[in-house]
Amino acid sequence: xxxxxxxxxxxxxxxxxxxxxxxxxxxxxxxxxxxxxxxxxxxxxxxxxxxxxxxxxxxxxxxxxxxxxxxxxxxxxxxxxxxxxxxxxxxxxxxxxxxxxxxxxxxxxxxxxxxxxxxxxxxxxxxxxxxxxxxxxxxxxxxxxxxxxxxxxxxxxxxxxxxxxxxxxxxxxxxxxxxxxxxxxxxxxxxxxxxxxxxxxxxxxxxxxxxxxxxxxxxxxxxxxxxxxxxxxxxxxxxxxxxxxxxxxxxxxxx
Amino acid sequence: xxxxxxxxxxxxxxxxxxxxxxxxxxxxxxxxxxxxxxxxxxxxxxxxxxxxxxxxxxxxxxxxxxxxxxxxxxxxxxxxxxxxxxxxxxxxxxxxxxxxxxxxxxxxxxxxxxxxxxxxxxxxxxxxxxxxxxxxxxxxxxxxxxxxxxxxxxxxxxxxxxxxxxxxxxxxxxxxxxxxxxxxxxxxxxxxxxxxxxxxxxxxxxxxxxxxxxxxxxxxxxxxxxxxxxxxxxxxxxxxxxxxxxxxxxxxxxxxxxxxxxxxx
Numbered sequence: 001x002x003x004x005x006x007x008x009x010x011x012x013x014x015x016x017x018x019x020x021x022x023x024x025x026x027x028x029x030x031x032x033x034x035x036x037x038x039x040x041x042x043x044x045x046x047x048x049x050x051x052x053x054x055x056x057x058x059x060x061x062x063x064x065x066x067x068x069x070x071x072x073x074x075x076x077x078x079x080x081x082x083x084x085x086x087x088x089x090x091x092x093x094x095x096x097x098x099x100x101x102x103x104x105x106x107x108x109x110x111x112x113x114x115x116x117x118x119x120x121x122x123x124x125x126x127x128x129x130x131x132x133x134x135x136x137x138x139x140x141x142x143x144x145x146x147x148x149x150x151x152x153x154x155x156x157x158x159x160x161x162x163x164x165x166x167x168x169x170x171x172x173x174x175x176x177x178x179x180x181x182x183x184x185x186x187x188x189x190x191x192x193x194x195x196x197x198x199x200x201x202x203x204x205x206x207x208x209x210x211x212x213x214x215x216x217x218x219x220x221x222x223x224x225x226x227x228x229x230x231x232x233x234x235x236x237x238x239x240x241x242x243x244x245x246x247x248x249x250x251x252x253x254x255x
Numbered sequence: 256x257x258x259x260x261x262x263x264x265x266x267x268x269x270x271x272x273x274x275x276x277x278x279x280x281x282x283x284x285x286x287x288x289x290x291x292x293x294x295x296x297x298x299x300x301x302x303x304x305x306x307x308x309x310x311x312x313x314x315x316x317x318x319x320x321x322x323x324x325x326x327x328x329x330x331x332x333x334x335x336x337x338x339x340x341x342x343x344x345x346x347x348x349x350x351x352x353x354x355x356x357x358x359x360x361x362x363x364x365x366x367x368x369x370x371x372x373x374x375x376x377x378x379x380x381x382x383x384x385x386x387x388x389x390x391x392x393x394x395x396x397x398x399x400x401x402x403x404x405x406x407x408x409x410x411x412x413x414x415x416x417x418x419x420x421x422x423x424x425x426x427x428x429x430x431x432x433x434x435x436x437x438x439x440x441x442x443x444x445x446x447x448x449x450x451x452x453x454x455x456x457x458x459x460x461x462x463x464x465x466x467x468x469x470x471x472x473x474x475x476x477x478x479x480x481x482x483x484x485x486x487x488x489x490x491x492x493x494x495x496x497x498x499x500x501x502x503x504x505x506x507x508x509x510x511x512x513x514x515x516x517x518x519x520x
Contacts, residue, residue, distance in 0.1 A: 055397055057393070057396070057397060077290065077291075077293050077294065078293065078294075080399075081294060081297060081399050081401070082399075083399075084396075084397065084398065084399030085399050089394075089397040089398070091390055091393070091394055091397070093389075093390060095389060095390040095391050095393065095394035096391070096394075097386075097391050097394070097395070098385070098386065098389060098391060099382075104305075108302070108398065108400075109398050109399075109400075111299060111301055111302040112298075112299055112302040112398070112399075112400050112405075113297075113299075113398075113399060115299075118301075157398075
């Protein structure tokens with residue numbers, strides 16, 4: 001899909017990753033500012049490489065990942081530092097800092113990256129805590145939190161700097177969907193905000209049908225479907241149909 | 256016989272190769288830390304404050320009772336031995352010199368460093384290893400936080416401050432606490448005891464204490480963080496924590512000997 005030039009955020013060109021259990025084979029796509037994309041596919045389809053690739057957390061690949069026409073692999077130390085401020089990242093398993101409270105976890109990027117006073121940080125963090133219904137566990141450490149509270153804390157930490165792009169890996173893994181409603185509502189608000197890009201990597205694309213504008217499916221390291229929400233919902237693509245309907249027979253073989 | 260020799264040579268070659276690779280890897284780690292100094296301009300002191308304060312409290316204040324007891328017992332042992340045996344050889348006037356040589360120059364810094372390695376070094380290595388396994392370190396990096404500066408720098412500052420203070424406290428308690436315990440077996444006037452200590456102290460002794468504090472304060476967190484960042488899976492955590500403690504201890508003994516040779520030989 002083409003973006004207006006001014007709105008292009010990241011371009012991935014012919015990226016190949018080989019040698020591991022999950023590979024990418026000649027993968028190319030554009031991400032535009034304001035676009036909300038769901039990457040999905042089966043285990044070992046290569047989707048788990050997407051967020052690390054976009055976040056410059058992978059080095060060993062061929063091809064290009066361009067941010068503002070600059071190859072992120074060739075960024076120097078300072079450029080990487082500045083690049084990482086444009087996105088928020090919710091990792092699989094959430095990776096909250098275990099010796100910090102919910103408040104401290106959310107305040108961490110603000111304390112490190114901004115010149116805000118402690119009073120301003122306090123106000124900002126408190127507003128996020130209220131927004132994500134975390135007031136009751138404000139001073140608890142991650143070990144004391146439920147799965148949904150951890151997810152909401154990780155989400156609050158990722159949006160604390162109000163980044164242009166949000167990368168989220170398997171957010172609903174091990175989650176009770178009823179408890180995850182607050183997160184899904186906040187994610188939808190984020191996705192609908194102008195010029196904010198949300199990238200979700202998941203095994204459950206249907207959960208994000210009201211959030212995403214574009215769906216990309218990977219199979220054995222290659223893109224087998226890249227289309228709009230409407231195209232996705234028709235289930236015309238045989239890979240999408242097999243995956244969403246959980247069919248044992250089709251172009252994909254169960255391993 | 257030839258087979259056994261070949262096997263032993265092979266084992267030695269493997270060990271040497273392992274040591275060379277280890278040194279090269281540590282060298283790369285040090286270079287990465289030096290490169291990270293470029294991020295100092297982005298570093299907000301307030302984000303390191305909590306880590307530095309917690310580390311100073313754990314390494315310094317929490318270790319104080321243990322350091323005090325060991326200083327007291329060691330001081331008493333040395334003083335009792337000196338005051339009971341030196342008169343037999345007619346060298347009781349050298350008691351002050353002996354105390355300065357044994358306690359201030361060697362035992363104070365060495366025992367303090369051993370306590371810090373055993374308590375804080377192992378804790379640093381275990382904490383960082385667990386955080387690495389839980390992908391917390393990766394999470395910091397993805398937030399644009401320079402983990403080398405964020406994790407290692409405050410621990411070095413805290414360790415130096417704590418070790419320097421603990422060495423001074425160790426020496427004072429070893430001298431005067433030991434003196435009080437020794438009074439139960441032999442009588443030495445306080446004035447004479449203090450004067451012999453002051454006469455025996457030189458500027459070099461102070462310099463050695465500061466030098467050792469700086470070197471131990473830097474090396475202990477540096478080596479322990481290095482091993483803390485190493486584990487690739489959970490079962491490797493105890494292996495690398497053990498390595499962190501043992502290798503730091505070994506290096507401290509070597510450095511202690513080297514400093515003594517440089518300053519006093």
